[in-house]
Amino acid sequence: MLDPGGRRGRTGVEQPDHEVVALAPHRGHLRPVDPERPAGRCVPAGGAADPGPLERHEERVGRVVEAGGSPVAAVGEERVVEGDVALQLRAGERVEVDPNKRDPLDFVLWKHAKPGEPSWESPWGPGRPGWHIECSAMSQALLGTRFDIHGGGMDLKFPHHENEIAQSRAASGDLFARVWMHNGFLNVNEEKMSKSLGNFFTIRDVLARVRDPEVIRYFVLSSHYRGPINYTLDQLTQADAALTRIYTALRDVPEGAPVRASQFTASFCDAMDDDFNTPEALAVLQSAARAVNSAKDRGDSEAAAALATELRTLAAVLWLLRLKPEEWLKKSSGDDAAAFTDRVESLIAQRNEARARRDFAAADRIRAELASLGVILEDRPGGKTDWRRA
Secondary structure (H helix, E strand, O other): OOOOOOOOOOOOOOOOHHHHHHHHHHHOOOOOOOOOOOOOEOOOHHHOOOOOEOOOHHHHHHHHHHHHHOOOOOOOOOOEOOOOOOEOOOOOOOOOOOOOOOOOOOOOOEEEOOOOOOOEOOOOOOEEEOHHHHHHHHHHHHHOOEEEEEEEEHHHHHHHHHHHHHHHHHHHOOOEEEEEEEEOOEEEOOEEOOOOOOOOOOHHHHHOOOOOHHHHHHHHHOOOOOOOEEEOHHHHHHHHHHHHHHHHHHOOOOOOOOOOOOHHHHHHHHHHHOOOOHHHHHHHHHHHHHHHHHHHHOOOHHHHHHHHHHHHHHHHHOOOOOOOHHHHHHOOOOOOHHHHHHHHHHHHHHHHHHHHOOOHHHHHHHHHHHHHOOEEEEEOHHHOEEEEEO
16 A cells, blocks of 8 residues: 555565664765655665666556556466455464555555655655565566566565565566565574674674685575574584595695596485475485595496586586685685684794604794694695694
């Protein structure tokens, strides 16, 4: 429904933008609207670069209103009735039904602005787009009236995505999204992440704990996207160890061998075709890594190279194994990673000098010091010494 001028009642749906509007002036997220600025363009705080024109929200609202007198076919998850643009929603399930509505299933397309709130002029008076219409306008302006995948959290199925479907199809008459994918929530130590519980953190916080962003990617992919993800430091450690096993298998295996699809490729594709079953896809990568190790152990360098190429090719689908094995094995977490590497290289040079002058006691002391730092040495023929993190 259109919020009547001068009157704002509850709408029967979630409206998190109310909180945004209330808090944004204090956090610098919003700034006064420039009347000379074309409507329908993003107005970022701090004068950031304009990302480009978007379709005017009020134009889309108008088309939805015009479509209100015609029936809209029910397709997929959509449940739309004749007459007013509405869904066969569960009235009163989320909040009490607003007595000002013509129908308890109505939802806001355009919200009348209270004094002091950011607003744009429209045929219905000054206001701002409703939560649902914003997403319809942006997605269709950038992706068209029909696109393949629309994602979001499980909590957005109702009412947000159901309302988005109704108004988008009413405005365009097209299918809108072909596939809907809803992800599970992130828990921290089996508890929901929230600021009130004090277990809230940012991606920057996590990046400081891992040797490479691939650890976070592997951790996330270890759970199915529709299920909950439980974040613990132990889970990050396990993800790091799993990637290290694969990188260790790829070490000393030359790149560039022709790609030969084997049962690993078939199993990987089957897993990904099964509703993006990434945990099973990662299990296939681990199996392929074990096959590389077996080929290396029996001295079959050709088979090892072919399997390694296949492994890298499959992992690239998930944006994993982007580093050289030697680079991965020497990386460490934190801002002191470069200083740590320099220290290790210096100690190895000192150890090699001690070995050259046959001072094996000094060499053993340096080796023990490196071990206390979590460094494993591997002496190679010809006096070369490789190292990796334990």
